Amino acid sequence: MPHYFFDTRSDSHLVRDESGQHLDGMDAVRNEAARGLADLAHDAIPRASRGELAVEVRDEADQAVLTAALRFEVAVVAAKIDWIETGSARG
């Protein structure tokens, strides 16, 4: 199975994947990159009001093969909303 490397980027901070993964085909690569991006978002979004996240996939020849990217922004659009202040919502 071909070997792919998943570099991850949070704004300008790049972490290079040195170990890589053996994956069978582009569907698997796409799935792994998307899951990785979702995990990056899970940890990053609560901590920042804006940012750019990406998973950049390379093959063994160091050629870029796929990018999954997300730009996020959390902005207050009304001065005061009571249900945000209470911090919990029950349905």
Place this chain on the structure above:
Amino acid sequence: MFENPLNRLIRRLEVDTTALSQAEKDAILRLPMTIKEVGADQDIVREGDRPTQCCVVVEGFQCRYKMLLDGGRQILSFHVPGDMPDLQSLFLSTMDHSLGTLTPNRVALISHDALRELIRVQPALAERFWRESLIDAAIFREWITNVGSRDAYARLAHVICEFYVRLRAVGLTKDATFDFPITQTELADATGLSTVHVNRSIQQIRANGLIIWERGACTIPNLAALKEAAMFEPNYLHMREGNAAA
């Protein structure tokens, strides 16, 4: 020291409470068993099986896991030498999860009949095994907390901390170094993370000097710092004082 493989089990049973009596040790060491060598990534028992024996890990590492219909795997726990990961099969006849090896293993298989006879002649051992199954459940509670509430960095640091403390308690660490031949995909399956995010987070844990992890061996240069990053409190392992200390 470990001429009888079941000395591993004795050492394990003494991690959380006082020493076993000589009569209890002798009864354990007299248990009839089958020693088996099992390769890496092999199942010991599968979900749905009705085992007639329990497995003691003598050498190597195992995990309990569940497979989903969509092919996903959740690793529920890691097991180290001395553990009896399928002890529950003594009373719950059908396996509700699978037990498999992570690395090549040597295991000791003991029949349920022999274990029942053991606790009949040494009833205090029944309390020990009961206690083990309660600690097993305590570890699951901690893993639920880990997967549900810690971020990836702390979650992975926590798994490494626990692995180290459990190995140290059974005498299988050398100073701050221990065998950690776990793949990033296995760590991902244990923490509910993608392999991509495990790779990134482990590199950050490394870059911050909390672990040195090369070729299956891990060193923790500063255990207090790793515990802090992991929010690790060893109370749930219910080890005797000294076994869980920093």
